[in-house]
Amino acid sequence: MTGLKCDKISMKFGALSAVQMVSFSLNPGEILGMIGPNGAGKTTLFNCIIGILKPTSGKIYLNDADVTGMKPHKICRMGMAKTSQIMQPFMTMTVFENVLVGALHGAQLKMGQARRETEKVMELVQLTEHADKLSNSIPVPARRRLELARALASGANILLLDENMAGLNPHEIDEALKILKKIRDSGKSLIVVEHIMRAVMGISDRIIALNYGAKIAEGFPEEVVNNEAVIKAYLGEKLSSLKVA
Ligand SMILES: Nc1ncnc2c1ncn2[C@@H]1O[C@H](COP(=O)(O)OP(=O)(O)OP(=O)(O)O)[C@@H](O)[C@H]1O
Ligand SMILES: [Mg+2]
DSSP: OOSEEEEEEEEEETTEEEEEEEEEEEOTTOEEEEEOOTTSSHHHHHHHHHTSSOOSEEEEEETTEEOTTOOHHHHHHTTEEEEOSSOOOOTTSBHHHHHHHIIIIISOOOHHHHHHHHHHHHHHTTOGGGTTSBGGGSOHHHHHHHHHHHHHHTTOSEEEEESTTTTOOHHHHHHHHHHHHHHHHTTOEEEEEOSOHHHHHHHOSEEEEEETTEEEEEESHHHHHTOHHHIIIIISSOGGGOOOO
16 A cells, blocks of 8 residues: 555553554545644654654554664655654754755755755745745744755655644644645645644544553544543543633
């Protein structure tokens, strides 16, 4: 199959099972939301998928190829990239140069083509006005979009977004959701880890929920947020009665 398939991924840190036998797949063109309380294992699972960590057991298939334990730069060149929960731009470089790095080293384009790709990506994520600014001088929402732009410029078809909307106000979240939908419509698949339920509900085709490293629910957004185990572990009450930011 095309897309991403995770088969019984487990990750242990000493005695701690941070991820426990998690299986799921991501279909082409799909947006999969991933939710769960702090410490549920979402970032750890992303790090296993993208090659930052080697899972203790389990297999990861990208377009049918076994990529388990492969290095992140190789996985990136095979079409999958991640944005970080903690923003990590190259601070002393401009926004344009930051994105260009993705196009040169991720997609391995020649300079002329890399510059054109960078311009295209910056347009898509509405960063053009910030192109010549230093990356540490732009506001937080633009820095979030810079993370996205770098991942996109690497040529990846599958993007893993780890709390890319954290710290945004409701209006900025709406704008971010529009951009994510445009990215999906351009042919990409996304996994979106997010605590902002309005954002997850507004964008996900399906959602999976983790708790203590294990998958406790998977399905359409309405099914998952009404799942008793998810309410108990994470939401605390039914979403209809939750005030979501
Ligand atoms: N490198 C590590 N060494 C030891 N324990 C770790 C390491 N990374 C994560 N953990 C532990 O693994 C568990 C899962 O953490 P993880 O960061 O994946 O959770 P998360 O779902 O991303 O949480 P959050 O919503 O707060 O970002 C936690 O108990 C965490 O303390
Ligand atoms: Mg995390």
